[in-house]
Amino acid sequence: MKKADLTIFIALGLVLLSSCAGTPETVEVHLTEFGIQSSLVEFKPGRTYKFVITNDGALAHEFAITERSAGAQVEHHDVNDMHHDMSGSFLHVGQEHLPPGEWATIEYTFPRQITGELEFACHLEGHYEAGMYFPINLDSP
Secondary structure, X not given: OOHHHHHHXXXXXXXXXXXXXXXXEEEEEEEEOOEEEEOOOEEOOOOEEEEXXXXXXXXXXXXXXXXXXXXXXXXXXXXXXXXXXXXXXXXXXXXXXXXXXXXXEEEEEXXXXXXXXXXXXOOOOXXXXXXOEEEEEEOOO
16 A cells, blocks of 8 residues: 555544544434424433424424423523523523424533433423423433
């Protein structure tokens, strides 16, 4: 193999490695009245995911990742920051970011110390009670 060929081969290998190693896995989440669908249900603590959250409904919704047992106990807080840690949740994307027909993209890394059952949920008044939650699991790291 010539030096130029080897250089191209190594450069191509580095490009492939860098594009795979640091790229978060994309998770498609769809919000409707009154449900949540996700392309993944199993997640790994310490791993970063790129959430593409689409509001396919006719009403505004929010998106939160919460402990499953916290479910209906989490109160809605008006926030302008998509990264705000509302009481009982790990991630919160407020309704101002998810009006009908809109989408939001956010990267999130699940904490390493958390395992067990979590859920995606919308905690706007009456939405959770109408069934707007989706159970997910965190595997051991």
